[in-house]
Amino acid sequence: MSKEKKHFETEAVRTQSGTTQYSEHSVPLYLTSGFVFDDAEEMRASFAEEKQRDLYSRYSNPNVNEFVDKVCKMEGAESGFAFASGMAAVFSTFATFLNAGDHVVSCSSVFGATHGLFTKYFPKWNIECSYFNINEVETVERLIKPNTKFIYAETPTNPGVDVLDLEFLSTICKRHNLLLVIDNCFATPYLQNPIKYGADLVIHSATKLMDGQGRVLGGITVGSKALIREIYLFSRLTGPAMSPFNAWVLSKSLETLAIRVEKHCENAIKLAEYLEKHPKVKWVKYPFLKSHPKYDIAKKQMRLGGNIVAFEVEGGLEGGRNFFDNIKMCSLSANLGDSRTIVTHPASTTHAKVEPEVKASAGITDGMVRCSLGLEHIDDIIADIEQALNS
Numbered sequence: 001m002s003k004e005k006k007h008f009e010t011e012a013v014r015t016q017s018g019t020t021q022y023s024e025h026s027v028p029l030y031l032t033s034g035f036v037f038d039d040a041e042e043m044r045a046s047f048a049e050e051k052q053r054d055l056y057s058r059y060s061n062p063n064v065n066e067f068v069d070k071v072c073k074m075e076g077a078e079s080g081f082a083f084a085s086g087m088a089a090v091f092s093t094f095a096t097f098l099n100a101g102d103h104v105v106s107c108s109s110v111f112g113a114t115h116g117l118f119t120k121y122f123p124k125w126n127i128e129c130s131y132f133n134i135n136e137v138e139t140v141e142r143l144i145k146p147n148t149k150f151i152y153a154e155t156p157t158n159p160g161v162d163v164l165d166l167e168f169l170s171t172i173c174k175r176h177n178l179l180l181v182i183d184n185c186f187a188t189p190y191l192q193n194p195i196k197y198g199a200d201l202v203i204h205s206a207t208k209l210m211d212g213q214g215r216v217l218g219g220i221t222v223g224s225k226a227l228i229r230e231i232y233l234f235s236r237l238t239g240p241a242m243s244p245f246n247a248w249v250l251s252k253s254l255e256t257l258a259i260r261v262e263k264h265c266e267n268a269i270k271l272a273e274y275l276e277k278h279p280k281v282k283w284v285k286y287p288f289l290k291s292h293p294k295y296d297i298a299k300k301q302m303r304l305g306g307n308i309v310a311f312e313v314e315g316g317l318e319g320g321r322n323f324f325d326n327i328k329m330c331s332l333s334a335n336l337g338d339s340r341t342i343v344t345h346p347a348s349t350t351h352a353k354v355e356p357e358v359k360a361s362a363g364i365t366d367g368m369v370r371c372s373l374g375l376e377h378i379d380d381i382i383a384d385i386e387q388a389l390n391s
């Protein structure tokens with residue numbers, strides 16, 4: 001087999017687990033909890049890790065391995081481990097490396113559940129977290145302490161679609177001997193590869209654009225062989241592994257990731273440009289709009305701008321509620337990265353429990369709408385949003 005690196009789309013389609021005696025074209029579902037051995041020696045050697053093979057699906061499984069291989073190729077990573085959900089990936093990555101007394105520096109704009117982990121559970125393990133404001137990355141270095149282990153961030157951020165300079169964060173991490181951990185969920189590996197800019201570990205919620213059709217949960221962490229080995233050892237004991245069924249679905253989803261994400265992004269920039277001209281819209285944020293404060297950084301590290309557009313409707317909370325009540329086609333949901341366009345009101349849903357100062361520093365205002373562009377025709381998406389804005 002040739003190890004020559006092929007294009008993204010080709011790897012996504014052609015990376016497959018081996019064929020069985022039936023010579024199937026499409027990879028079957030290996031719905032099995034365990035695997036059998038030929039004899040006592042094979043069993044011993046397998047458990048001693050002298051022989052590389054699947055033992056038990058809490059450790060590995062052919063469908064899960066295929067999903068992991070694809071994402072590693074897409075991210076330019078040596079190794080990875082797949083989880084039952086994005087949060088299982090986030091939590092297991094932290095739990096593997098953090099000890100009592102450690103400190104994490106995190107961007108204040110992170111996924112709500114990740115923020116909940118920092119505030120509700122880190123304190124009971126005596127792990128401390130300091131936050132930097134997305135618009136003041138120059139303050140990051142001042143937050144670093146002797147016990148700091150990680151810098152953690154998402155870019156583009158949720159829900160404000162702010163952009164962080166990965167190269168800058170990686171320079172700081174190298175200077176202070178810290179790990180840079182990036183949740184790359186909003187960008188997907190098609191749009192952005194944080195490892196190329198110096199990240200040590202990259203996390204994804206596969207539930208979002210990787211599946212892209214709102215069907216299954218999944219998560220993955222990729223990075224160097226040595227770091228992923230630690231995550232693997234923690235995970236094979238604690239059991240957050242991805243199910244073979246979800247891996248089978250997700251591996252097939254990845255075959256169409258590039259073509260889907262292209263279309264999501266094309267719809268997103270068209271909506272963003274439309275909203276910029278609408279009199280009832282106070283502001284619009286999208287990484288590939290020239291008006292985005294970090295447009296140059298987005299252009300440097302992203303292939304396209306992503307599928308999330310954030311904007312503020314006139315009239316604060318009242319205006320926001322009115323907009324959502326008048327939406328006819330788009331889905332009102334807290335999810336994102338689906339083939340269906342979704343509109344969300346972060347102030348009253350995903351970020352309702354976040355402290356006001358953190359909310360403000362994450363740029364979440366009362367009338368803010370987060371739109372996850374789907375794959376419907378853009379004219380129909382704009383027509384729905386237009387009638388909701390005008391009613």
Ligand SMILES: *Cc1c(COP(=O)(O)O)cnc(C)c1O
Pocket residue numbers: 085086087088090111113154158183185186205206207208217218219
């Ligand atoms: C959804 C999401 C998660 C969590 O993923 P689940 O699969 O829902 O557990 C983590 N980070 C980001 C940025 C997300 O959007």
